[in-house]
Amino acid sequence: MNLVVLGATGGTGLEVVRQALQRGHSVTTLVRSPHRLKPFGGQITVKQGDLLSSADLKPVIQGHDAVVSAFGPRLPVSRRGRPSPSTIRRSADERHGEDQCPG
Numbered sequence: 001m002n003l004v005v006l007g008a009t010g011g012t013g014l015e016v017v018r019q020a021l022q023r024g025h026s027v028t029t030l031v032r033s034p035h036r037l038k039p040f041g042g043q044i045t046v047k048q049g050d051l052l053s054s055a056d057l058k059p060v061i062q063g064h065d066a067v068v069s070a071f072g073p074r075l076p077v078s079r080r081g082r083p084s085p086s087t088i089r090r091s092a093d094e095r096h097g098e099d100q101c102p103g
């Protein structure tokens, strides 16, 4: 599958990326600090951005089969600013024009 992993530089996200690659999945990430994923070399696609920004998030999700979120706010994030699973799903659906994200 073509996966997007959010929060890929965190403890959970790094493990998700490792296991996804072991299983032969293609991985794209959206991270604030791309240098932290250097150990994966050219095995993954790394996009730089803020996942709280729709402008950053939407183009990254486009064309992928599933989004795995290991997002964890380092600082408290207001409910208004934090993307819920349904928000991420809607972003993907808008791009695909159909329901392709597992709920």
Ligand SMILES: NC(=O)c1ccc[n+]([C@@H]2O[C@H](COP(=O)([O-])OP(=O)(O)OC[C@H]3O[C@@H](n4cnc5c(N)ncnc54)[C@H](OP(=O)(O)O)[C@@H]3O)[C@@H](O)[C@H]2O)c1
Binding pocket: 006, 007, 008, 009, 010, 011, 012, 013, 030, 031, 032, 033, 049, 050, 051, 052, 070, 071, 072, 073, 074
């Ligand atoms: N660890 C556990 O045992 C555990 C157990 C159950 C549930 N969870 C849940 O799993 C999630 C992740 O946990 P974790 O321990 O892996 O957290 P973590 O190590 O703090 O990782 C959080 C990740 O989210 C990223 N992030 C935060 N704000 C971002 C933003 N605005 N744009 C882009 N990326 C952003 C961080 O990127 P930066 O590196 O740029 O900050 C980091 O990659 C949390 O929701 C946590 O509640 C964790």
